[in-house]
Amino acid sequence: MAPIIEANNLRKSFGDVEAVADISFRIEKGELFGFLGPNGAGKTTTIKMLTGLARPDGGTLYLGGIDCTDDPKAAQHLIGVVPDESNLYPELTGLENLCFCAALYGMDKSRRQARARELLDSFGLAQAADRKFGSYSKGMKRKLAIAAGIIHRPAILFLDEPTTGIDVLSARQIRQLIAELHRLGTTIFLTTHYIEEAERLCERIAFIVSGRIVRIDSIEHLLQSVQGKHMMEISWANPLAHGENLAQAFPELTVETLLPGTIRIESDEPIHVGVLVRFLEEQGGHVLEARRIQPSLEDVFINITGIKGESMRNEGGRGA
Amino acid sequence: MKGWIAFWNIFIKDIRTYYLKPPNISWGLIFPLSWTGMFFIRSGAGLESIPEVLPGVTALSVLFGTTSMLAVTITFEKKNRTFERLLLAPISLELLMLAKTAGAILFGIANGFAPLILAGFAADLSGLDPVIFFLGLVMVAVVSAFLGLFVAVAVQEVFEAQTLSNFFRFPMMFLCGFFFPIEKLPVFLRPLSYVLPMTYGVDILRGAVHGGNKMAYGLSFLVLGAFCVGLFFKSIGNVRRNWII
Ligand SMILES: Nc1ncnc2c1ncn2[C@@H]1O[C@H](COP(=O)(O)OP(=O)(O)O)[C@@H](O)[C@H]1O
Ligand SMILES: [Mg+2]
Numbered sequence: 001m002a003p004i005i006e007a008n009n010l011r012k013s014f015g016d017v018e019a020v021a022d023i024s025f026r027i028e029k030g031e032l033f034g035f036l037g038p039n040g041a042g043k044t045t046t047i048k049m050l051t052g053l054a055r056p057d058g059g060t061l062y063l064g065g066i067d068c069t070d071d072p073k074a075a076q077h078l079i080g081v082v083p084d085e086s087n088l089y090p091e092l093t094g095l096e097n098l099c100f101c102a103a104l105y106g107m108d109k110s111r112r113q114a115r116a117r118e119l120l121d122s123f124g125l126a127q128a129a130d131r132k133f134g135s136y137s138k139g140m141k142r143k144l145a146i147a148a149g150i151i152h153r154p155a156i157l158f159l160d161e162p163t164t165g166i167d168v169l170s171a172r173q174i175r176q177l178i179a180e181l182h183r184l185g186t187t188i189f190l191t192t193h194y195i196e197e198a199e200r201l202c203e204r205i206a207f208i209v210s211g212r213i214v215r216i217d218s219i220e221h222l223l224q225s226v227q228g229k230h231m232m233e234i235s236w237a238n239p240l241a242h243g244e245n246l247a248q249a250f251p252e253l254t255v256e257t258l259l260p261g262t263i264r265i266e267s268d269e270p271i272h273v274g275v276l277v278r279f280l281e282e283q284g285g286h287v288l289e290a291r292r293i294q295p296s297l298e299d300v301f302i303n304i305t306g307i308k309g310e311s312m313r314n315e316g317g318r319g320a
Numbered sequence: 321m322k323g324w325i326a327f328w329n330i331f332i333k334d335i336r337t338y339y340l341k342p343p344n345i346s347w348g349l350i351f352p353l354s355w356t357g358m359f360f361i362r363s364g365a366g367l368e369s370i371p372e373v374l375p376g377v378t379a380l381s382v383l384f385g386t387t388s389m390l391a392v393t394i395t396f397e398k399k400n401r402t403f404e405r406l407l408l409a410p411i412s413l414e415l416l417m418l419a420k421t422a423g424a425i426l427f428g429i430a431n432g433f434a435p436l437i438l439a440g441f442a443a444d445l446s447g448l449d450p451v452i453f454f455l456g457l458v459m460v461a462v463v464s465a466f467l468g469l470f471v472a473v474a475v476q477e478v479f480e481a482q483t484l485s486n487f488f489r490f491p492m493m494f495l496c497g498f499f500f501p502i503e504k505l506p507v508f509l510r511p512l513s514y515v516l517p518m519t520y521g522v523d524i525l526r527g528a529v530h531g532g533n534k535m536a537y538g539l540s541f542l543v544l545g546a547f548c549v550g551l552f553f554k555s556i557g558n559v560r561r562n563w564i565i
Contacts, residue, residue, distance in 0.1 A: 052407070103328075
């Protein structure tokens with residue numbers, strides 16, 4: 001079967017800034033595909049090219065088999081877009097916004113109303129249906145933006161950093177909504193700079209750095225590369241004991257200092273905790289915690305891109 | 321059919337959220353009416369000169385009303401990104417821009433009726449040709465709207481739109497015969513009058529009010545039509561080039 005999205009060698013520069021250098025990928029129908037990269041990597045620019053808001057400087061683009069390379073509007077009836085910042089009307093109510101968006105896709109009045117109500121219900125926004133969008137909280141705004149993006153039941157949904165800048169609870173609800181849409185068969189193209197989010201939601205991921213895809217693979221395959229690794233995090237109370245000393249004493253371990261008094265250790269062999277704890281105690285550190293951690297996508301990302309994980313962590317931090 | 325549902329809803333939304341707001345309704349009226357007042361005071365003319373002044377005031381109301389509104393409905397929406405949603409809709413840019421200007425055209429026509437109604441109370445307008453007046457008014461509204469569109473898509477900020485509009489609007493006030501007949505302009509300025517669309521609009525309205533048109537209606541309508549087509553497609557070209565980045 002032909003891929004539902006096919007991008008070949010897409011490029012886009014703004015003056016001297018090469019936002020997207022050379023990007024190619026194929027996405028199958030029904031897939032939940034993640035575009036993971038730090039701020040400024042070119043994620044939004046890629047979405048703009050895919051949705052008809054930016055013209056590629058080079059390359060070719062097919063959506064649903066339609067050639068959109070020269071006609072950015074050719075496949076817009078197939079897609080729904082949730083931008084990184086709200087583009088709904090602050091002076092209209094939630095319900096009015098949804099009905100207006102539905103009308104833009106040619107839905108007739110009775111279907112618009114019914115569908116808008118249905119979405120407001122399932123997004124937990126029924127109470128706020130008649131309030132002005134401008135008065136919504138950030139989380140509510142994002143949810144309404146997603147509702148507006150799927151009001152016409154698009155085959156492909158583009159989500160640009162759907163959980164960035166909103167509260168934890170809304171973010172969780174939004175991830176559930178995305179998973180549900182995926183289950184119902186919508187093809188989803190999602191960008192994020194949260195590694196954990198990509199790992200939880202997506203089936204396949206492209207790592208994008210400085211406008212280039214450095215790796216594109218299924219989560220399963222990506223995780224295999226770190227599966228054999230052993231990892232620990234150790235923290236202690238007296239920061240006089242330094243992680244560097246430990247690194248010198250145990251050259252077979254890879255030691256990364258996360259915070260003063262907190263290190264991450266990586267090794268191909270099983271790690272002997274007792275020896276390390278004793279070493280740190282002798283250095284004057286009072287060890288508070290030593291825990292084994294499952295290698296995650298973050299470690300894969302660090303290995304492949306060399307970018308430190310901190311900038312790409314959820315507000316909640318690394319966790320189960 | 322689907323496209324027209326989109327068209328109609330964009331049009332209705334703009335009417336509701338912009339054109340029916342009282343501050344905006346007054347925009348197109350206060351300015352031209354103060355100008356008229358100034359004209360009467362300055363020239364010392366009496367009410368008998370109302371038919372003389374009506375065509376200019378009408379055209380001016382329409383021009384200021386439409387061009388100021390498009391700075392909001394287009395430039396402002398571009399700035400706060402809601403215009404992006406319109407660009408994502410599966411309708412052609414032509415239809416989208418017609419929808420965005422349709423409200424302004426209607427608003428302009430409504431603005432044009434206000435001075436007519438006021439004049440009707442104060443002066444004898446029995447010589448007025450309603451069909452030509454209405455057609456002329458529509459044409460003036462359309463050309464003003466497309467002029468506003470042209471300006472609105474050429475800039476990034478709302479205040480820039482107002483500034484650039486003034487760059488067109490104020491010279492037109494003097495050069496297009498709104499208040500002073502073109503024949504009274506210095507000879508070297510007169511050619512300028514004839515490359516500005518409002519000259520033809522005002523002339524049609526003048527003909528309709530008291531039969532004083534200097535050019536044949538056919539010619540004026542033709543020139544206005546050409547301006548409309550040119551400004552519209554130029555604006556769409558600008559959007560395609562600059563807004564789809
Ligand atoms: N309209 C624009 N004009 C100039 N530079 C831009 C524009 N849009 C994006 N860029 C630049 O292109 C690069 C990629 O940006 P973007 O695609 O927004 O990244 P991301 O969404 O991954 O954070 C950045 O360096 C950004 O500054
Ligand atoms: Mg972005």
